[in-house]
Amino acid sequence: MIESKHTVxxxxxxxxxxxxxxxxxxxxxxxxxxxxxxxxxxxxxxVSRITFVTLGNEITINKMIAQLQKLIPxxxxxxxxxxxxxxxxxxxxxxxxxxGEKRVESLRLSDAFRxxxxxxxxxxxxxxxxxxxxxxxxxxxxxxPLGLSEVSRTGVVAIARxxxxx
Amino acid sequence: xxxxxxxGAEMVLQAFEDHKVDTLFGYPGGAILPIYDELxxxxxxxxxxxxxxxxxxxxxxxxxxxxxxxxGVLLVTxxxxxxxxxxxxxxxxxxxxxxxxxxxxxxxxLIGTDAFQECDAVGITRPCTKHNWLxxxxxxxSRILHEAFYVASSGRPGPVLVDIPKDIQFQTGTYIGPExxxxxxxxxx
Amino acid sequence: xxxxxxxxxPVFYTGGGVINSGNAAVQLLREFVRLTGFPITSTLxxxxxxxxxxxxxxxxxxxxxxYEANMAMHDCxxxxxxxxxxxxxxxxxxxxxxxxxxxxxxxIDPSSINKTIEVDVPLVGDVAHILExxxxxxxxxxxxxxxxxxxxxxxxxxxxxxxxxxxxxxxKKTIKPQYAIQRLYELTKDKDSYITTEVGQHxxxxxxxxxxxxxxxxxxxxxxxxxxxxxxxAIGAQVAHPDKLVIDIAGEASILMCIQExxxxxxHQLPVKIFIINNQYMxxxxxxxxxxxxxxxSHSYTDALPDFVKLAEAYGAKGIRVExxxxxxxxxxxxxxxxxxxxxxxxxxxxxxxxxMIPSGKAHNQMLLGKENEDSKISDEGKVLx
Numbered sequence: 001m002i003e004s005k006h007t008v009x010x011x012x013x014x015x016x017x018x019x020x021x022x023x024x025x026x027x028x029x030x031x032x033x034x035x036x037x038x039x040x041x042x043x044x045x046x047v048s049r050i051t052f053v054t055l056g057n058e059i060t061i062n063k064m065i066a067q068l069q070k071l072i073p074x075x076x077x078x079x080x081x082x083x084x085x086x087x088x089x090x091x092x093x094x095x096x097x098x099x100g101e102k103r104v105e106s107l108r109l110s111d112a113f114r115x116x117x118x119x120x121x122x123x124x125x126x127x128x129x130x131x132x133x134x135x136x137x138x139x140x141x142x143x144x145p146l147g148l149s150e151v152s153r154t155g156v157v158a159i160a161r162x163x164x165x166x
Numbered sequence: 167x168x169x170x171x172x173x174g175a176e177m178v179l180q181a182f183e184d185h186k187v188d189t190l191f192g193y194p195g196g197a198i199l200p201i202y203d204e205l206x207x208x209x210x211x212x213x214x215x216x217x218x219x220x221x222x223x224x225x226x227x228x229x230x231x232x233x234x235x236x237x238g239v240l241l242v243t244x245x246x247x248x249x250x251x252x253x254x255x256x257x258x259x260x261x262x263x264x265x266x267x268x269x270x271x272x273x274x275x276l277i278g279t280d281a282f283q284e285c286d287a288v289g290i291t292r293p294c295t296k297h298n299w300l301x302x303x304x305x306x307x308s309r310i311l312h313e314a315f316y317v318a319s320s321g322r323p324g325p326v327l328v329d330i331p332k333d334i335q336f337q338t339g340t341y342i343g344p345e346x347x348x349x350x351x352x353x354x355x
Numbered sequence: 356x357x358x359x360x361x362x363x364x365p366v367f368y369t370g371g372g373v374i375n376s377g378n379a380a381v382q383l384l385r386e387f388v389r390l391t392g393f394p395i396t397s398t399l400x401x402x403x404x405x406x407x408x409x410x411x412x413x414x415x416x417x418x419x420x421x422y423e424a425n426m427a428m429h430d431c432x433x434x435x436x437x438x439x440x441x442x443x444x445x446x447x448x449x450x451x452x453x454x455x456x457x458x459x460x461x462x463i464d465p466s467s468i469n470k471t472i473e474v475d476v477p478l479v480g481d482v483a484h485i486l487e488x489x490x491x492x493x494x495x496x497x498x499x500x501x502x503x504x505x506x507x508x509x510x511x512x513x514x515x516x517x518x519x520x521x522x523x524x525x526x527k528k529t530i531k532p533q534y535a536i537q538r539l540y541e542l543t544k545d546k547d548s549y550i551t552t553e554v555g556q557h558x559x560x561x562x563x564x565x566x567x568x569x570x571x572x573x574x575x576x577x578x579x580x581x582x583x584x585x586x587x588x589a590i591g592a593q594v595a596h597p598d599k600l601v602i603d604i605a606g607e608a609s610i611l612m613c614i615q616e617x618x619x620x621x622x623h624q625l626p627v628k629i630f631i632i633n634n635q636y637m638x639x640x641x642x643x644x645x646x647x648x649x650x651x652x653s654h655s656y657t658d659a660l661p662d663f664v665k666l667a668e669a670y671g672a673k674g675i676r677v678e679x680x681x682x683x684x685x686x687x688x689x690x691x692x693x694x695x696x697x698x699x700x701x702x703x704x705x706x707x708x709x710x711x712m713i714p715s716g717k718a719h720n721q722m723l724l725g726k727e728n729e730d731s732k733i734s735d736e737g738k739v740l741x
Contacts, residue, residue: 068464229591260578
């Protein structure tokens with residue numbers, strides 16, 4: 001089976017150490033985490049949502065999800081990429097340094113991507129960009145020959161389409 | 167016992183009684199002295215077997231659990247006490263043996279300062295226990311103890327660790343009995 | 356159920372999950388196996404769930420399992436896994452494991468299903484609950500096994516049994532370790548004894564030659580394989596059953612790892628018996644070095660061994676040493692009769708290896724069976740899987 005990126009969402013009790021527990025299990029079993037985001041999503045029941053991207057195929061990801069569901073604080077774990085036709089979004093802050101033509105070109109391209117300029121000096125921009133990870137990858141690719149200097153990404157958050165709740 | 171004001175150390179022994187534990191394997195040390203003191207007061211009918219190395223306590227609890235079908239219980243101090251018991255906990259994890267390990271921990275305000283006989287018990291035993299807890303509030307202790315016994319013995323059995331800082335062992339708080347506990351996350355059978 | 360009815364070559368593969376489930380599961384398992392008439396094998400941790408001396412029991416399976424158990428697993432067309440986890444010591448080469456069979460897997464842990472071996476019918480739940488339902492269905496007489504097919508399957512199995520894979524050449528001068536375990540079994544089998552072990556060759560011989568008819572009597576470190584486990588575990592078992600005979604079958608290297616617990620036994624008056632199979636080597640490591648690493652015995656010789664009899668006495672226990680087969684029975688009886696902890700130093704042949712053996716990286720039907728097979732080479736991939 002071909003390996004590809006999978007986005008997994010895990011609902012957990014927001015108790016001390018739960019993130020370490022989940023990540024410890026994943027890395028302990030030999031999986032790599034490409035990106036990670038976590039936040040409390042229900043303040044009444046103190047439930048957090050951990051979303052991470054990892055490389056694997058359907059079989060290995062299913063095994064990982066079975067292991068995750070064994071953990072005491074884990075309520076549910078799901079493969080958003082496969083199971084729920086999910087929507088994935090990410091935010092990135094991209095610093096581009098340059099002058100002259102390259103600077104102008106970077107500003108023009110950022111328009112096409114609907115990126116916001118949140119910082120500017122005479123020889124640099126910082127762009128804020130929201131979108132699917134693929135869109136962000138594309139933007140970064142385009143900025144690379146135009147003076148890309150630094151990137152900070154939040155990691156993927158994901159949610160299933162439709163009215164069903166995780 | 168439904169509800170009472172007890173010290174942390176008293177709560178531990180009360181929980182043992184509520185879960186019908188009559189046998190304990192352990193080795194004393196600074197961070198677990200309050201609980202050993204309670205044992206010495208003789209109010210509990212529990213029988214404590216002193217070993218010579220915490221690994222021995224863990225394996226003895228395993229042998230006891232395997233031979234009797236009950237949960238094995240061990241009592242160790244902080245730092246080297248916990249790390250000595252790790253082999254036994256990992257062994258119980260691999261062979262699905264129900265164990266409850268109560269470990270002493272340095273006082274709460276000293277955690278993270280490299281205090282005498284301090285170690286990150288929860289961090290070290292995270293991969294080799296079914297679940298573990300560091301008690302931060304005396305009023306959580308009884309709930310955690312009941313959860314510990316539940317997790318160790320339900321579904322696929324396995325070892326658990328409850329790390330209790332010394333100051334919490336001395337503090338007084340509200341003890342609630344096991345009948346009122348329903349674990350929030352576990353969906354079994 | 357439908358699979359069971361169609362099966363021509365079925366086999367039960369049971370594990371620790373049956374014992375963890377409790378006595379109800381053990382009874383239900385025995386009834387189900389007897390009613391179907393199918394052969395049954397067990398993992399290391401499952402020994403005792405089904406009576407070890409029963410005709411339907413094929414012996415333990417796996418890396419050091421019996422020939423008939425491993426061949427049955429390999430050639431069967433229906434594999435019923437009850438409470439076992441397809442551990443790597445059992446499966447050998449994963450893609451050649453039981454290649455032509457349909458597999459049913461009963462397990463309380465959903466993450467255990469399809470973890471290493473893909474199964475056809477996963478049943479998640481407590482062994483006792485599932486067996487109860489299975490028995491109800493079976494007894495309702497709607498389902499019946501294919502009796503003629505099963506009979507000819509047994510004929511095949513009986514032919515495999517003729518290989519006598521656990522047979523060994525006994526000796527009059529040196530004690531063979533297998534013989535030592537056999538004599539220990541014969542002299543203790545009527546006492547409802549509890550047996551713990553350390554880890555290594557002695558552990559495998561104990562599993563092969565000591566027959567368990569009840570659950571919870573066999574306590575060994577399987578998954579982690581911790582040397583030093585047996586003595587403290589025996590202490591725990593003795594605490595649970597103060598009036599029973601508790602024996603730790605040990606190797607001389609393993610026993611030194613937790614030897615300090617002898618004081619625990621003396622202090623609390625726990626009369627555990629330590630039966631040391633003393634071959635002066637870390638036997639299992641030496642066996643692997645012999646087969647895999649051209650007999651380069653790197654640090655597997657246990658040098659500077661203490662005098663175990665003096666060591667026992669230093670702790671306040673009794674020490675017994677036996678070096679010849681003629682004295683074995685007398686020594687064992689003395690150990691059983693002594694009212695207190697005993698260290699029994701049984702000096703055995705240093706060169707015996709545990710057979711049968713599925714070398715790492717091989718399949719179930721490629722077992723080594725004793726001295727004639729020692730020259731077959733193990734591949735480099737196999738070396739990594741030890």
